[in-house]
Amino acid sequence: MPYFETTDGTRLAYEDYGTGAPIVFVASWALGTDMWEYQVPFFVDRGYRCVLLDRRGHGRSDRPSTGYDIDTRADDLAALIEHLGLRGITLVGHSAGGGEVARYLVRHGEERVSRVAFVSAVLPFLKLTDDNPQGAPEALCEAAVAQFRTDRPSWFAQRAQGFYATHLGNDVSPALIDLTMRQCLETAPWATVEVWRATFHADHREGLRAITVPTLVVHGTADQSAIVEMTGRRTAELVPGCVYKEYPTGGHGLFATHSERLNNDILDLIKG
Incomplete structure (x- = not known):
């Protein structure tokens, strides 16, 4: 597996398959490159190049004590794109990876990006504030953190079927x-907490309104991890001219349960 170094010296692992127009897949919180096993063969067989990143603290990447804020994680994504010299990219972000894609566009622009897909993305803003009455109270975020620090495996096990x-x-x-449980538990406990908190506090509303490239928003109606009324539907309202697709039987793990439909929807976006 190849590695590259970010600006703070953190070594991040990535995978690179196929040739042709690049698709960069950005994984969910607590998951790494292996989650995309149902997407990579589909797109490589159709002539696309698939690039996948293990964010810091996840998968085979380094486990530093810092850098889990949304801006640094977006900059890590930018460092990979620049390291490989990618252009004309389709960015695909799942869950917290969708937030990293959105913040990448804010911090690094759309020059290298041709289109974007937000899949089960934890957007646009989760925290309850005066101007975000649809959000969740801080106490819910910290209650999960307390469970991570008490019995992290139990937290994931209780949500596995719902996922x-x-x-x-x-x-x-x-x-x-x-398998999904094992992959989540392989993530550094420190990273699990810090990315969770950073994702909860990240406000992407302004950035989503500024997107100009073709965008696909896909969400499951039965998503228990990112409630569709708080996330997918609101994201679709903010991104100008996006295509919004809701899967009635979909939970959070659309990349596995609805892989055929999801792959074809992303392919339709690319062929646009």
Whole structure:
């Protein structure tokens, strides 16, 4: 697996498959490059180059004590793009990765980016404030942190079925759920907490309004991790001219449960 160094000396791991127009996949909080195993072969077989990043503290990347704020994580993404000299990119961000994509556009512009897909993205702003009455109170964020620090495996185990919305008939094996759990628990505990907090506090509303490239927003109606009324629908209202697609039986893990539909929706965006 190749690595590169960010501006603060952190070594980040990435994967690079195929040739052709590049698609950069940005993983969910607590997951790494392996989550995209149902997307990479689909797009490589169709002539695209797939680049995947393990954010700091995740997967095979370094585990520093700092740099988990949204700006630094967006700059890490920019460093990978510049390291590989990528242009004409399709950026695909899942969950907290969607926030990193949105902040990348704010901090580094759209010069290298041709289009964007936000998948189950934790956008636009989660925290309850006077000008964000749809948000959640700070206490909910910190209650999760307390659970991480008491019994992190239990927190993930309690949400595993809901992550894939198996109660709606999505065909997900116990083995796949176990695999997802293991991948989440391989993330550094420190990074788990710091990225969680940073994601909760990041306000992306202004940045989303400024996006000018073609954008796809995809969300599951049954998403228990990023409630659609708080996230997907509000994001679609903010991004000018975006295409919004809602999957009625979708939970948070659309990349697995609805991989065929998701892949084709991203492909339609690219072919636009």
